[in-house]
Amino acid sequence: MTQRTLIPRKLLFGNPTRAMARLSPDGRYLSYLAPLEGVLNLWVAPTDDPSAAKPITQEHVRNIRFYEWAYTSRHLLYMQDANGDENWHVICVDVESGESRDLTPLEGVNAYISALSHLLPEEVLISINNRVPQLHDLYRVNLLTGERTLILENPGFADLVTDKHFAVRLAIAPQADGSFDVLQPNEQGSWSLWTRIPHEDSATTQPYGFSADGNTLYLADSRGRNTSALFAIDMRNNAQRLIAADARADLSKVVVHPTENRPQAAGFTYDVLRWQILDPALADDFTYLQSVSGGELEIVSRTTDDSRWIVAYSLDDAPARFYLYDRTAKQAHFLFSNRPELENVPLSKMHPIIIPARDGLPLVSYLSLPKGSDTQQPGKPDSPLPMVLLVHGGPWWRDFWGYNPYHQLLADRGYAVLSVNFRGSTGFGKAFTNAGDGEWAGKMHEDLLDAVEWAIQQGIAQRDKVAIMGGSYGGYATLVGLTFTPEVFACGVDIVGPSNLITLLESVPPYWQPMIAMMRKRIGDETTPEGRAFLEARSPLSRADQIKRPLLIAQGANDPRVKQAESDQIVRAMQEKGIPVTYVLYPDEGHGFAREVNTLSFVALSEAFLSAHLGGAYEPLGDDLSNSSAQIVTGAEGVPNLPAAR
Structure with missing residues (x-):
């Protein structure tokens, strides 16, 4: 083979220079992930002076991979495990004081952020399996004090859906045949059936969330059709309205208004991502932004007043590019690419x-x-x-x-x-x-x-x-x-x-148990002689x-x-x-x-x-x-x- 210069693998697989750019809800701060002594940490800068960014976390072993702004606009939340065990802790960092607090200081448990709300800026909903390893209970946690309040002790649900007031509105209950019952809390303090999701729709039907007033549920739904489409359901009378659909692809992304929580655009990915604009107020924004750069456009962050966005462009033969978009001026300003060292490298299509x-x-x-x-x-x-x-x-x-x-x-x-x-x-x-x-x-x-x-x-x-x-x-x-x-x-x-496949199913994490019936339906059943013979053969x-x-x-x-x-x-x-x-x-x-x-x-x-x-x-x-x-x-x-x- 003719000698040629190879692209160093570190340019492709090393940590990005900067990634996951986000705005604080009030727009004062710009945050992103960047290396600190070889480990991805959180960095924060004034939005109008990105060059003044400073690290606000001190992770020395494992990269930070997930984070969100709290609606206080001074707290960042991220998740971290130990050596890949997926026993996630939720960590809260005060960007002004630099103080950090483990909101889930429990050993051997799996915790994750369930919800944030602009109506309750100093709180977060966190799901934790500290009582029973198989089930996540729902807690309301104060960001300032770390105090945890139990909201719901999980009797066997796979998931819970809350509104912006942190009220539990729906519960997803797994059934033995791989289907799911969707339940509503009733006045007797128990649960009533709201709807059923058959097994054949279980991978393509799921709630997206409630409108800010709590009256409308937005749902990706494939029942009665093949591809999942976006529907709005009036919870007062169950009236259903189709919002967006694609004949070839399932709903893959939804752009949601930052405070009203209503869908404004829907993305469908068959071979590449294609957007459907649902709110005419965003039409001019998308038209302009699609002229700024090539690649797939995604809005990754918005201020609460919706005056500033961060948009990202994903390309196949270049690094991802992040822009700060001023909606009033209809002007996008380049922030950075996640791997600038690849900008002039001859990458493949x-x-x-x-x-x-x-x-x-x-x-x-x-x-x-x-x-x-x-x-x-x-x-x-x-x-x-x-x-x-x-x-x-x-x-x-x-x-x-x-x-x-x-x-x-x-x-x-x-x-x-x-x-x-x-x-x-x-x-x-x-x-x-x-x-x-x-x-x-x-x-x-x-x-x-x-x-x-x-x-x-x-x-x-x-x-x-x-x-x-x-x-x-x-x-x-x-x-x-x-x-x-x-x-x-x-x-x-x-x-x-x-x-x-037998030992795989017998050794899944305990908190996967609510999904095990669905897995058996799709892979095979390790609990029956016939199922075990089938799984062994595969x-x-x-x-x-x-x-x-x-x-x-x-x-x-x-x-x-x-x-x-x-x-x-x-x-x-x-x-x-x-x-x-x-x-x-x-x-x-x-x-x-x-x-x-x-x-x-x-x-x-x-x-x-x-x-x-x-x-x-x-x-x-x-x-x-x-x-x-x-x-x-x-x-x-x-x-x-x-x-x-x-």
Whole structure:
């Protein structure tokens, strides 16, 4: 291969320079995430002087990944766990004094922010499973004192819906058949049935919230139709009104008025995001903002008086760009891009394509190619390339168009990269999602095989040089690829993927129990002999002796979703059969990688591994492995130059 300059993996996978820009509700402050000694922390500046930003948190180990402004406009709330265990704490920081307070100072519990309201600016609703691990009770917490007041002791609900006065208005109660009953509190202090969501609509029907006056519920609903649409329901008489719909895609985003809490725009993503403007007052704003930059536009923050917004533009071949928008002047001012060091780097385009499955089901997919490899026809290489099939997790999730660091790195290393929304993915209507029920290692895998064959027939991929790679469900799909169809893929990279569907379902986090009936309906039932036989037949562990191609596995030791045992047991089964495998364990990670040093180390291992089996380029390991917590449990010889690096 001709020597060329590779894009350093740290530019693609290192922490962003700045990210998640937000405005305080009163507009005085601009906040964002940025590194402090290599860890993403919260920074705050006067909105009119972004250069004066200062860090207001002091996280030294794990990045802050989620945060929100409280309506006091002087408190920020963020969540943090320990070593990936997902026992989240909710932390409150006073941006003026710098003082921080753990609002959930409890060990071994999972807490999350349920609601904030401009009507109750000094309080927050937090759900905590401190009483019963399987259920989250609802608390009202004072930001100034930390005092917690129990609002509702959860008798078995999967979720609660509150209004802007923090009154519990609806409860989502799971049923044994995978459906959900939606209940209302009644005058007797109990609950009455309001409506039912059948299992077939459970992934595509959910409340979005109440209007400020509490009289109208906004609901994404697929009942009586295929795709979920946005409806308004008058809670006084149950009159229902359709607000926005798309024939091909489910409702994916809603722009809501900052105080009135009514939808003003609805987003639907089939191949790319498309907006429907619902409030004429926003029409001129959208028209102007769509002229400011290319890419997908999203309003990510608004002041309470709606005079200032932060808007973000997501592109496939450039970093995300953030602008401060003055609504009165109709003027957008550039703030920053999240990775300015990529602004002049030659990144690859991501091409949306529709691939037909063998039964005709359209699979919305995304293809990236090495820069300059498609000189004759955009999106088709001049000659077939080695290819990586990159499978998304969930599986009740989807791939999107836009900047994807794996697509960029792999394309830069000389590979075609294909991501496929196989049946079972969400966003394309309930029929598409429900087509995945009972099809793990079945038709869901056939969709991936059909996409690979399509790429070969189109002259995109070389048949003998296709790798499969993914995390979570994508890791499972990788294991399925190498066990159920051992001749198709040249190698596989599995990140926190389950190997045994029985043990996966038996070991889910306790707070997933309200959703377990739905999971059994979609995956299989581990509580019956017939169900266990089915799940065993669909588990890669039962076919570990069929593996013929190289496999790299990564696992977080503290993963609460896919336990370490899922990786341990397939590695052990392979070793008992004398089948080589490279297994990397991260003692300070959970379901994926949160620490920059660990992300970089595994990307380094992955690109070296793929190079050995597909022939692409790779950046030398350097210090990325030694800087991380990675433990090579077995198979160091499976990655080029790995023994020397350790």
